[in-house]
Amino acid sequence: MKEYQLILKEKKIVWGETIDIERLIDNKPVDSIRQGENSNMDWNLPAGIYRAKEIVIELDKMLEAMLVQLGDPVNSDPTVLLDSLLANLAISGSLSSLPLKSLELEDHAGIEIRAQAVRIGEQLVSWAREINAEKMTLAEYGSETLSELEFRSRCYGHPLTPEATAQVWGPFGGPRIMQIYNEYLHQFVLLRDALLPFSNWEEVPFEVKEYREFKGLRFLEPSREVFLTQLFKKKLTHKSIIHYAQSVVSSGLKKVGYGFQYRLGTVLPAGLGESARTASRYLLRWHPVQTIQVEDAEGLAAVSFDYEYEDYYSAPRKEAGKGTPADDELLPEYGVDYNEPSIARLLPNASTDRTTLQFSMEMKGSEFAVDLGQLFRGQRFLYRPQRSSYAGSEFIKREYINWHPAEDILSHSGLVTNADGIHFIPTGKNELVLWALLGKLYPENVVLLDKGDQEELEAAYVSGKGFGTQFLVL
Incomplete structure (x- = not known):
């Protein structure tokens, strides 16, 4: 068994058994262009396992x-049609199929999805240009077979640029061309939207089953509609993103749950393996x-990963204690050099009705473990130093700051909080220790520092909820 490894600033997170995904993405048994029910040639994605670029290759055939x-020769230049595709995949403009730029998205989830839409749309069109320039489809099928492609695209038409309209409906075009182009555009929109939840969207393998009643990726339309409704209503949650994925x-x-395993791998929040300071939250x-x-009988069983505490508010809590009094001008000097741990393991605990994962590591001669789901929850809820006119914590006296060794916090059962005061926890710039603390601290007033200097502390004191116990993690 070959363990899977993530490298995080010279540290490692290891677990499970690596899957050889290339072995599973094999050649499809049939072509996407083949004889239809009438005499014409038809198009559909053959059943199989795909990644994004392989879908684009199949769409190039249309x-x-x-x-x-x-x-x-003039009309057979793909530039106009591909430029219209780019306009459809843009997040602004009258042709946009996902006009997110006009929304005032201020929530973390909406902001991250909006940036994803831009990245994915631009890359898909870039691939489409490259693939068509190679003329692999023409070499494979020949002009005679391609000239016979004809089908009905059963959805509302996507708007076109004036140049594309002139080409599609011009003297060499007509309804037949429009039907193919409409399906081409729609499949790209479905592909872009399907990939929105995934930070490494280019790598994600997914299974396509062939249906008689609709083409290609149209099986995603019901779940896509629910997902986009939540996005546009600004009600997108981590749970809804997982459900869509x-x-x-x-x-x-x-x-x-907060993640899941399926036949082709494991999907977890994107922060794992990245710095908690900069990692995506959703x-x-x-x-x-x-x-x-x-x-199971069909291969790797699908499993949903559950939080140890489904409702963190009702989870058992322990007080961190008073700690050691600290001078805020010397906070950075209270740091500890945590050369260890250098490795963390994800340990599954599967029972008949639920499966949890623990983030486990050895430090100072002791083994510490926190719930992986709570670790991600802590990262989603953390605060960064930012001055806020709404915060009231500016009235807290700074002489009440106390510092705690990370191992003391991690040694408690349940989630760690305190009755009052400001509490400082250094991590020695060890990302594994930092992530573990995010899974152990009650996720309410945790502020993550970068340097701990006076300017950052001034902002940190008035960050968060503005009341109650505050934990500063450096």
């Missing part, structure tokens, strides 16, 4: 068929690893 059917990869799961990341060693 584009190349349109160029062949347009015939005229489970549908995209055809996991078969109905239960929703995006997900796919990992080629079998986390839970169980199988």
